[in-house]
Amino acid sequence: MKSKSIKVDFLARVEGEGGLHLKIKGNRVTEARLNIFEPPRFFEAFLRGRNFTEVPDITARICGICPIAYQMSSCHALEQACGVTVDGQLRELRRLIYCGEWIESHALHIYFLHAPDFLGYQDVLEMAKDHGELVTKALRLKKIGNELMTLLGGREIHPINVRVGGFYKVPTKAELKRMIEPLEWALEASLETVKLTSTLSFPEFERNYEFVALRHPDEYPLCEGRIVSNKGLDIAIEEYPRHFEEQHVAHSTSLHSVLKERGEYFVGPLARYSLNFDKLPKPAQEAALTAGLGKTCTNPFKSIIVRAVELVFACHEALRIINAYTMPSHPAVTVTPKVGTGHGCSEAPRGSLYHRYTITDDGSITAATIIPPTSQNQKVIERDLKEFAATRLDLPEEKLTWECEQAIRNYDPCISCSCHFLKLKIDRE
Amino acid sequence: MRKGQTVIVGIGNEYRRDDAAGLIAARRLRTVVASDVHVHDGIADGLDLINLWDGAGYVIVIDSMLSGAKPGTIRRFDALATPLPAEIFRSISTHLVNIPDAVSLAQAIGKLPQSLTVYGIESADMRYGIGLTPAVQDGVDAVTGTINYELRNLAKMLNLSDN
Numbered sequence: 001m002k003s004k005s006i007k008v009d010f011l012a013r014v015e016g017e018g019g020l021h022l023k024i025k026g027n028r029v030t031e032a033r034l035n036i037f038e039p040p041r042f043f044e045a046f047l048r049g050r051n052f053t054e055v056p057d058i059t060a061r062i063c064g065i066c067p068i069a070y071q072m073s074s075c076h077a078l079e080q081a082c083g084v085t086v087d088g089q090l091r092e093l094r095r096l097i098y099c100g101e102w103i104e105s106h107a108l109h110i111y112f113l114h115a116p117d118f119l120g121y122q123d124v125l126e127m128a129k130d131h132g133e134l135v136t137k138a139l140r141l142k143k144i145g146n147e148l149m150t151l152l153g154g155r156e157i158h159p160i161n162v163r164v165g166g167f168y169k170v171p172t173k174a175e176l177k178r179m180i181e182p183l184e185w186a187l188e189a190s191l192e193t194v195k196l197t198s199t200l201s202f203p204e205f206e207r208n209y210e211f212v213a214l215r216h217p218d219e220y221p222l223c224e225g226r227i228v229s230n231k232g233l234d235i236a237i238e239e240y241p242r243h244f245e246e247q248h249v250a251h252s253t254s255l256h257s258v259l260k261e262r263g264e265y266f267v268g269p270l271a272r273y274s275l276n277f278d279k280l281p282k283p284a285q286e287a288a289l290t291a292g293l294g295k296t297c298t299n300p301f302k303s304i305i306v307r308a309v310e311l312v313f314a315c316h317e318a319l320r321i322i323n324a325y326t327m328p329s330h331p332a333v334t335v336t337p338k339v340g341t342g343h344g345c346s347e348a349p350r351g352s353l354y355h356r357y358t359i360t361d362d363g364s365i366t367a368a369t370i371i372p373p374t375s376q377n378q379k380v381i382e383r384d385l386k387e388f389a390a391t392r393l394d395l396p397e398e399k400l401t402w403e404c405e406q407a408i409r410n411y412d413p414c415i416s417c418s419c420h421f422l423k424l425k426i427d428r429e
Numbered sequence: 430m431r432k433g434q435t436v437i438v439g440i441g442n443e444y445r446r447d448d449a450a451g452l453i454a455a456r457r458l459r460t461v462v463a464s465d466v467h468v469h470d471g472i473a474d475g476l477d478l479i480n481l482w483d484g485a486g487y488v489i490v491i492d493s494m495l496s497g498a499k500p501g502t503i504r505r506f507d508a509l510a511t512p513l514p515a516e517i518f519r520s521i522s523t524h525l526v527n528i529p530d531a532v533s534l535a536q537a538i539g540k541l542p543q544s545l546t547v548y549g550i551e552s553a554d555m556r557y558g559i560g561l562t563p564a565v566q567d568g569v570d571a572v573t574g575t576i577n578y579e580l581r582n583l584a585k586m587l588n589l590s591d592n
Contacts (some may be wrong), residue, residue, distance in 0.1 A: 044473055064474075108476075114477070124534065125530065125533055125534055125537060128534055128537035129537045131540035132537060132539065133538075135534065135538050136538050136540070139476065139479055139480055139538075139540075140480075142476060142480075143477075143480045146477070146480075157471065281536070341480050
């Protein structure tokens with residue numbers, strides 16, 4: 001029986017370095033691997049011994065596109081360990097800076113990384129020659145997201161104004177009101193993005209996923225909630241270790257995460273949307289339904305529409321927070337360290353990001369665990385590849401390879417985030 | 430040349446030794462240029478460059494380069510006249526859009542400034558760490574002097590064309 005392999009050494013239009021490898025025997029895909037070979041970055045190891053106040057600044061360095069996600073998950077975990085809740089306007093400011101990150105990250109992915117696939121271009125440069133107005137819109141959306149992050153975080157790459165307990169400095173109402181006009185434009189642009197993405201052609205491909213995301217009783221989730229799934233999971237964030245575990249696989253420097261009882265699961269926009277449609281603001285719900293989405297979505301190629309719907313949410317939420325804002329009297333609540341372990345989970349643009357820290361009474365970190373969304377999605381990406389490719393084995397190899405790469409880009413993988421290797425084992429002979 | 434905002438952008442990563450050359454040059458220039466010149470040193474991604482250029486008159490970008498020349502060598506490119514050589518301004522990160530691609534993208538969507546000059550400073554060491562190698566430090570000194578002189582001449586030209 002004839003065997004062949006399809007191998008892409010370096011995936012294009014994903015964040016970070018990864019490859020894919022399919023093994024095909026006859027008319028069956030026998031193996032699909034997402035090869036991650038970025039070197040392990042050892043954050044969990046070198047956080048040990050650092051003071052808890054340093055964690056948001058250090059973990060922000062894990063990602064240049066989603067630093068707020070790391071800062072929020074780490075702050076919430078450490079605040080839980082210290083028995084502190086950040087509420088009121090400080091809580092709203094945290095949601096606001098997170099909206100900035102969602103806007104810039106989703107705009108980047110939709111237009112620069114994913115749209116070229118659907119419109120038939122090799123890359124955004126080729127796409128720009130025919131669709132300059134789309135790229136211009138995307139740049140402005142990204143700029144608005146970055147401006148919101150800079151206003152609240154001090155700068156958009158590795159923000160410096162976030163700390164355990166809140167912020168170092170909070171904006172005045174006047175400073176925030178300057179963002180209203182750009183965000184109103186961004187809201188319109190996001191609604192146009194939903195319409196545009198709804199006109200794209202999507203492969204017929206759906207699977208019975210186990211979606212996992214935060215769910216909050218009052219809002220579309222960003223920083224708080226319970227961890228739920230569409231297959232019965234409903235747990236407090238601190239119960240995460242009892243239900244999930246990380247596995248090391250030979251072909252990836254990124255650990256694979258699984259549900260202990262059921263294996264692979266899916267985090268990210270599709271999961272959030274499918275588990276929280278009822279918490280979206282009305283304009284986002286209406287845009288989604290008009291675009292042809294149901295209240296759940298199980299076609300990963302339609303993640304581009306869902307990201308556009310989340311752009312609408314982020315702009316709407318940002319405007320809501322700014323319009324209701326009153327400047328808090330203090331930029332942060334006092335946080336006194338105490339012995340204990342804290343858990344935090346927030347919704348990075350790419351999905352749930354879990355942090356756990358153990359600290360001593362002087363605030364030193366003795367253990368750290370960071371589980372990014374891309375680690376959690378690796379198994380579901382590989383299964384998608386296997387099942388998707390199986391339906392297309394009659395395609396010419398170049399086209400099949402391209403479509404498999406597109407399938408990976410559905411997940412907007414952040415590969416360099418996913419490499420957090422805790423244990424280094426050296427065997428010397 | 431019409432008047433428009435003058436912008437200087439220093440590109441690089443200050444934790445990758447000589448890759449910080451552009452950043453350090455921009456920070457030095459910030460202390461000596463006129464107050465109406467906008468100096469940016471926190472830019473790493475070409476997409477953000479395009480947003481900065483938009484509507485600007487005279488833009489200077491400073492970055493480290495790898496061309497095989499002697500470390501510290503300075504090269505000046507008119508990015509609107511000829512394509513930037515991609516191989517010498519390649520990004521050391523796979524996560525970011527490099528300068529040549531940013532210029533091409535900006536050209537495709539009509540977002541180039543009136544004038545775009547790129548100064549490359551030849552690097553010797555881009556490993557992790559802080560601090561420039563001595564030859565590259567000399568290159569930074571040279572390029573800041575050159576750009577300062579260029580901006581003073583530009584200001585004189587613009588004043589003459591106003592009068």
